[in-house]
Amino acid sequence: MNENDTIIALATASGAGAIAVIRLSGNDAITIASKCFKSVSGKVLENQSTHTIHLGHIVDGDRVVDEVLVSVFKNPNSYTGEHVIExxxxxxxxxxxxxxxxxxxxxxxxxxxxxxxxxxxxNGKLDLSQAEAVADLIASDNEASHQIAMQQMRGGFSSEIAKLRAELLNFASLIELELDFAEEDVEFADRTQFKELVVRITFVLKRLIDSFAVGNVIKNGIPVAIVGEPNVGKSTLLNALLNEERAIVSDIAGTTRDTIEDEISIGGIGFRFIDTAGIRETSDVVESIGIKKTFEKIEQSQVTVYLFDSEKGISNLNTIQIEIEKIKNKYPQKPLLIIANKVDKLTDNQLAELEQHIEGVILLSAKTGFGVEQLTDLLLELINTGALRNNETIVTNTRHYDALLKAFEEIQKVKYGLETGLSGDLMAIDIRQALYHFGEITGEITNDDLLGNIFANFCIGK
Structure with a gap:
């Protein structure tokens, strides 16, 4: 890649629209643009100040191509750090x-x-984690993922990592200095302060690592599997949540023979609802494949919603409880919401009986919409959004998560070395490795293959 040439691309989405933005960047961007731009006021583009906009025409010889607005951004005060024309x-x-x-x-x-x-x-305008956040911001499709990407692009995550790395680097330098004076047996690094730093770094790393569980599902959407016997209203519930006729609804058991997925935003967080085939014994080969996929989707989901027909279930509560226990025993770590559907057909006494026998049951009528809001509120409660509300740093990037895990492992080795009186030369190796993994996140340590992999996922023009 030639970093000194001038590049061009369409910066807006491809296809016809009201306007489009074409971006140029490079040392010769303004010079090249001047050759093809005629200002209505007669100004020469090369003589204009940075961050100015000019009305004129793009011309190819004597032919006018279009009337345009040209924005001028001069280095280093531009997005790329080079001359930029839009x-x-x-x-x-x-x-x-x-x-x-x-x-x-x-x-x-x-x-x-x-x-x-x-x-x-x-050109030093962004560090690597901020650059990756640009792609996340473009891809954000709900309030939560947008908020996380904005925070990271503004340097919230980077500054936290940079501060830890700077403090660790300071102690690393002192440890290295001790090695130069090994014969004098002197100690430049205060071990008590170093232990305090290691404890603080450990705490921050653990918080960032733990945040990935929330960040990853927020970024990719939280999968929720809707399961239950055939014809209990799973497809009707999906349609009620989506406010559209997304799934086919009929009174014929086994209508849904494959999984149907769609995503909505609840409280700014994306939830991906998966309507699955009804679970029952069947000789229908196609339906059997759908039921097999149902269990696969439960495995992949973050939350399981078990739905049963309250009208039929009221006379068969023992069977419902057995099914619930089966799911709980098979997926003990997975949140389970139990929903009694079609409650609009029950009497008050029957509703009270349901609530008495099935702990935590949610009364709902997918057909009328009763209880749907309670369900969405409960789904939000299952997701730890406290970090979002408190504007804490949340890790969403798998590459960052992997580097944090490796840094944490090396810091634990440093901590062990401090506790056991390990020699400075051996401890310095672990410190260097921890610093290396911190540098991987922000791009202070990088290589062409890594950059190629990261930026290949960007859209053209960004």
């Missing part, structure tokens, strides 16, 4: 391609996926 043109796909092709002929090169953000990283 052309706001009309959103015709023809116009977009004409402008891009014109600048390619003037010496630009089509940008690779994520290359603008890669240049921002290489």
């Amino acid at each position: 052309i706001s043109c009309h959103g015709s796909t023809y116009i977009q391609q004409e402008i891009i092709q014109l600048f390619l002929r003037q010496g630009c090169r089509m940008a690779n996926a994520g290359e603008f953000t890669l240049r921002a990283f290489l």
